[in-house]
Amino acid sequence: MPQLPITIDRNSGTPIHVQIVESFSNLIQNKELKPGERLLSMRDLARSLGVNRNTVGLAYTELESIGLVQTRVGSGTYVIEANQGRDVGRSLPPGGAGRGGERLEHALSRRTRQGDALAERLSGGDGDTARIELGGLIPDRELFPAEEFRLVLSDVVKEMGPVILDYGSREGYRPLRRWLAERLSGMCGEVEEENLFIVNGSQQGLDLVAKLLLDEGDTVVVEGPTYHNAIGVFRLYGANLRPVPLDGNGMRADMLGDILEGERVKLIYCMPTFQNPTGVTMPLERREEIVAAAARHGVPVLEDNFGADLRYSGDEQCALRSLRGGENGLLLGTFSKILFPGLRLGWLVLPSAFREPFRTIRAYTDLSAGQLVQAAIHRFCEMGYLDDHLEKVRRENGARLGAMTSAMETHFPEGVSWTVPDGGMSLWVTLPRGIDSMELLMDARREGVNFAPGVLFHAGGGGRNEFRLSFTVEKEERIAAGIAALGELLRRRIATRRAGEWRESDVLL
């Protein structure tokens, strides 16, 4: 590989590793670096640039996570092959596939791939069970009542026979819809069975709502920060995202009002209870303000209620759609966080106006959710197993949250702050300005700890000094150990920063 025209500006204020990432991105996009070509080894590049090898390591890791290069073990780092990257049209038969597909372009865009590749790491799904997983919003599978479910499944097939393996209805399995509608009614307002639809997890709920409502160029208000895969799905439908910052009471109603005043908004997406990622819950007054602002401008609110059943302290809160003016709200819920994520089952409550278009769109999307798992979940819930499980999960998660925050108080250095939620699965950490959670993550992963860096959750950029910690996957001891390790890394980073920014660029190898 010839010498590359990468130059580093030590006085630019942009961190060195970010400069390296940007230089390589440009070289690859301009084809100065070709698919399959090998990058300089980290050692060689560090030497030639006169920077720390860890700085290059960080840059290469970011390049890999945004899908521009790949590391082959024992061989080096290579520019990703054309047929894994943007050049899909060209790898098709001669002539190309038309103009390449805006959606495809989008799916391959740097921003999308970055979000997705990073997000995937959070799932902890790479089989590294030794690692302390504080990244993903994942329930602890060791608590799953698998044996009870096995018996229920078996009973359902035995009793219902072939009919439950046959095509089901688009709306979902009726007894499950009825059960959910009854259960939700009250705190979630009046929920009519015919307006409650079973979806394949809340992610599909988001996709179907986007399909129903969004056109290219529409504006969607989201929380800043928000659920990273909501950013992904709304962008895939061509939406412009307008993040509204949170305070300790959730989405800022005054700023929402300003946005609604100033531009036409198609949808407001928010998580009023145990917000993902921050864990913040809106009190009643804030809920009323949000609903009033939305109603004033006639903008529907999609309320993601994923964690409503996971309260460990404080008082229950009404859903937005139960408040005056909120009746036309959309409500999303899921079994993935309270029972078995692998069944892919959630629910979506829609205003009756959407009932017919939803049915048509569902038919064209995938006909329906799977009937057997719906019938089994229904039986399981009806027999009281869900409530038994929830009781256990709440006790356990509450204890884990306590273990996490008390470890944080012990181990996290001054200047680091965090939310203390009343429920849900995660809390949100804010670092002193200048401490980068992506860098911390690289350190942490070397120490066997994973968390979710803040950049993932910000539709409008930012979040580099923030991160999300999930407290539901690991047991208390491992949470405490993970927090202790993070605390130690944070102390070191903060000390390094205090010793002066110059060190990173000046210390060679």
Add this chain to the structure above:
Amino acid sequence: MPQLPITIDRNSGTPIHVQIVESFSNLIQNKELKPGERLLSMRDLARSLGVNRNTVGLAYTELESIGLVQTRVGSGTYVIEANQGRDVGRSLPPGGAGRGGERLEHALSRRTRQGDALAERLSGGDGDTARIELGGLIPDRELFPAEEFRLVLSDVVKEMGPVILDYGSREGYRPLRRWLAERLSGMCGEVEEENLFIVNGSQQGLDLVAKLLLDEGDTVVVEGPTYHNAIGVFRLYGANLRPVPLDGNGMRADMLGDILEGERVKLIYCMPTFQNPTGVTMPLERREEIVAAAARHGVPVLEDNFGADLRYSGDEQCALRSLRGGENGLLLGTFSKILFPGLRLGWLVLPSAFREPFRTIRAYTDLSAGQLVQAAIHRFCEMGYLDDHLEKVRRENGARLGAMTSAMETHFPEGVSWTVPDGGMSLWVTLPRGIDSMELLMDARREGVNFAPGVLFHAGGGGRNEFRLSFTVEKEERIAAGIAALGELLRRRIATRRAGEWRESDVLL
């Protein structure tokens, strides 16, 4: 209800009932007839127009099937309420939901609702088990090996425990992907496990391919006639459909070539084996021509292979992607037609170029298919139960097809022709010109027989003198009875037509 300005032109050549449908459509769309308003009773309208009451009945039935009116039992026929119709924006809080959503508009458009409402009837899912169901492409659930599956399910949960109820991979359950890739390799070309993805039935496969490839205004070539829900999903993504007629050897390669020559096409969608709805299979030579034309213009072919395992006679055919030039083809398959539709499982083989974008799009769509059912299906297949079941299904379906065609030879009048497929689930009937299969369907449903009218399957209009008969739901005797009834109705219709078109409009009540 005041007297309506409906006039009938007996000399226009347009059938009376079509004139009535069009008049009401206009009145409803112009708000001269308002939501909730009751239509004249069939008897009164027939009298005031001086037409046969059955003619009005037919018109009202069509109006209902396209979602403009609804019949309330014992009460009459009403214009559908605003909140079930197009006025979604207005039923939201004051101010409306922006410009209403092109997708939503589409989902509510007359054409979409007509297709979808009609299609839904075909599913036979209205619980009328007395009716002889020759409409839906549905396997006979009485053949389902439910007990074997129950045991497998139970074993899988017992052995794998909670892990199988936890989040799974986006690509699908690996052992199932491997099993399918091995099974398909050969007749379907080389199928690599890493390019085979599990989807929620082939309908979701279509949706994901559309999401990957299609932008508003793109052209998609389909067969004419084709699978009705493929028309729906491609249109939902804003595609223009270009139907290519079939002959006895499938999609006409010469006409495909002309289209590809004349305009930019983004995707070709076809079913070379036991095409839905016609049952026609492309011989090798036609396959080669189609693949060559597509390759010449660099247009990817999406091959829907739903029925490949359902052959009752004739020789197996290679998939298009196994032919020279077809390597970049997309291949879709499903368990719904050969095993349990209610599990919603299918597979999609993609060129490696699509692997990464597919993974991102899948994450944003619904994360993954359900893990448990994938693991259970895998175990079920691996134990040989699928092959046992297929053997039984092939024997049974082959006999039913034979029963259907021999009954048709006995009972269908001269001038009616039909395809005789080597496999699949349906055959295609062509009526003498002027005999309307929608009218026949109204007759047939009164006699307790259902089938799928041709208009459903034609993206470009047409098909009024065609219909699809499915031979897999009902047992031989009931098939024979249904065909005898249809034959009798056909005889009467043809005789009526021979006696002169004038009769319909001139005979009062």
